[in-house]
Amino acid sequence: MSNQLAKSFIAIKCVSKIMIPLVSWLIKSGVGYKDFHLTLKRIFFEQALAESKKSNYKITDSSLSLLAGLNRRDIIHFRENKPSDSDHEALSISSRVITLWVQKKWDKKIAFHGTPISFESLSREISQDTHxxxxxxxxxxxxxxxxxxxxxxxxxxxFTPSNDSTKCQSLLSQSVNDHLQSGLINIFERPNSFLEQTLNADELTPESIEELRLLSTQLWKELSHKLLDKAIECSEKDKGKLNAYYRFSLGIHQYNEFQYLEEKERDRTLK
Known part of the structure; x- marks a missing residue:
């Protein structure tokens, strides 16, 4: 296997693991693959364009097509059409049914079967393929x-699921983005530019997990208070300076899961 193929294989394997909770997030929010794939295409286009500019490549439709893995028709479409809010608000069949229901100003209680007003007829207006x-x-x-x-x-x-919290999701997406960006810059661009480390321990009982959870929460509170005081001090000091346009982010996460015996044996073998 060539070095480039090995790098590609590793990247696909690692990114696939990251995609598991992201796809779960989308599905929990009523967004399926068909609703998201156009957004994903645009992301590939935009990142291929950014990479070309950063590397001083000659930017052509063909080079972007090769780099992003998209056909030239998609490249031309994205180049000629700037992203709109609708591009980032994927409307699933379910969400369009809700939207159409409200637009029609029907009563909030309708029959499932029947014409002209029924949930069945409403759903059929949106899609003939999904029952x-x-x-x-x-x-x-x-x-x-x-x-x-x-x-x-x-x-x-x-179309806002009852367990949805827009603010929490926004904060989570920014936190995950910052974490990934810091790690990727450390790996591919400037080693050790950012603090990006994780502490792991296994073969623990539920009681030990609770001890560690409480300790990590306590330590984070102490650290965050000190850091916040310093951040406020720096912000006041830098206010009005011409080069004061940077953003600082520091996050922490804690997670635990049950690990099957065969998984632990496999991990030992890999080590």
Whole structure:
């Protein structure tokens, strides 16, 4: 295997592991592959363009097509059409059903079957390929509708799952982005430029996990208070300076999971 193929294989394997919670996040929010793939295409285009500029490559549709793995028709489309809000707000079939329901100003209680007003007819307007019952089950899972007898009850006039917290999701996405960016710059561009480390321990009991959880929370509180005081001091000191346009981020996470015996044996073998 060539060095480049080995690097590609490692990257695919590692990124696939990262994608597991991201895809789970999308599915929990009612977004499927068909709803997200156009956004993913644009991300590949934008990052290929950024990489070309950073490396001083000659930028052509063909070079971007090769780098991003997209056909030239997609490259031309993304080059000629700037991203809009709609590009980043993937509307699944389920979300479009809710949107259409509200647009039609129908009552919040409608029958599942029948014409002209029913959940079935509403769903068929959006998609002939997905069965209305499947759409209904998805919306029930997200807490947006419920079924009582033959009546479908709308609980929300926007596609916002009941367990959703926009602020928390926004903070999480920024935190994960910062963590990945720091690690990738350390690996591919400037080694040891950023603090990016993780502490791991295994073969622990639930009682030990709780001890470590409480200690990590306590230590983080102490560190965050000291760091916040310093950040406020620096912010006041730098206010108004011409080069004061940087952002600082420091995060911490804690996670534990049950590890099967065969997984631990496999990990020992790999070590």
């Amino acid at each position: 209305p019952r499947t759409v209904l089950l998805d919306l029930e899972r997200l807490g947006l509708v419920s079924e009582v007898g033959d009546t479908i009850i709308l609980h929300s006039e926007s």
